[in-house]
Amino acid sequence: MYKEMFDLAGRVAIVTGGSRGIGEEIAVALSEFGAKVVLSSRKLEGLNAVKERIESAGGEALCIPAHMGKIESLQAIVDGAMEAFGTVDILVNNAATNPIFGPTAEADEGAWDKILDVNLKGIFFLTKAAGAVMLEKGKGSVINVSTEAAVRPAPGLGVYSISKAGLDMTTKVFAQEWGPRGIRVNGIAPGLVKTHFSQALWANDEILRFATSKIVLGRMAMPDEIAGAVLFLASDASSFITGETILVDGGAMLS
Numbered sequence: 001m002y003k004e005m006f007d008l009a010g011r012v013a014i015v016t017g018g019s020r021g022i023g024e025e026i027a028v029a030l031s032e033f034g035a036k037v038v039l040s041s042r043k044l045e046g047l048n049a050v051k052e053r054i055e056s057a058g059g060e061a062l063c064i065p066a067h068m069g070k071i072e073s074l075q076a077i078v079d080g081a082m083e084a085f086g087t088v089d090i091l092v093n094n095a096a097t098n099p100i101f102g103p104t105a106e107a108d109e110g111a112w113d114k115i116l117d118v119n120l121k122g123i124f125f126l127t128k129a130a131g132a133v134m135l136e137k138g139k140g141s142v143i144n145v146s147t148e149a150a151v152r153p154a155p156g157l158g159v160y161s162i163s164k165a166g167l168d169m170t171t172k173v174f175a176q177e178w179g180p181r182g183i184r185v186n187g188i189a190p191g192l193v194k195t196h197f198s199q200a201l202w203a204n205d206e207i208l209r210f211a212t213s214k215i216v217l218g219r220m221a222m223p224d225e226i227a228g229a230v231l232f233l234a235s236d237a238s239s240f241i242t243g244e245t246i247l248v249d250g251g252a253m254l255s
Contacts, residue, residue, distance in 0.1 A: 017095030019046030104158025191249030216251025
């Protein structure tokens with residue numbers, strides 16, 4: 001009975017930012033538990049490598065390049081999923097950007113717009129597009145990948161922290177509005193994870209020492225340690241959870 005709760009056979013999952021890092025591991029995990037996966041990011045080359053990884057393990061995947069900051073390209077992700085697989089059951093909003101690192105007061109309008117367009121606006125409109133499919137059948141799960149910096153601002157990541165705090169409220173708003181119609185909307189908030197995206201943090205010895213000193217487990221996470229929380233929220237094992245953002249931070253918020 002409980003093993004079956006995690007079974008995703010017959011379901012279709014969209015994973016943005018699926019070409020590497022946390023997104024890649026999420027896609028692989030969902031596939032391993034039976035989901036057909038639609039991979040999206042800006043560059044097709046990286047997506048194809050993940051598609052090959054999934055297919056070599058017996059899974060099924062589709063690649064659809066798109067830019068989260070370009071609203072007109074987001075509907076194409078949902079349309080492609082519908083054309084190939086006929087439905088959308090799971091949406092993982094993982095794609096994010098942070099082109100600046102430093103004092104927030106030094107951020108210019110261009111950086112602000114880019115970060116908010118990708119990390120918040122794009123997610124809002126992709127969720128609307130995928131949600132339209134889920135609402136029609138009265139079932140679905142949306143998972144937003146946030147960050148611990150949305151709860152406690154991280155030095156040098158001010159605008160990014162602001163965008164993710166907005167994402168956490170987006171999770172709650174959609175959860176409240178769509179819950180009565182069978183759609184669950186949740187999030188996960190990773191701490192420091194060793195990915196290309198976070199390299200500016202862990203590649204700096206001083207920053208890494210400071211960051212890990214605040215983590216109860218005494219180390220940063222690897223991408224595959226994040227995927228399990230998404231698998232849980234995507235599956236029926238979390239059928240009575242909505243509107244929550246789960247910290248996956250190694251206990252950093254305890255310090």
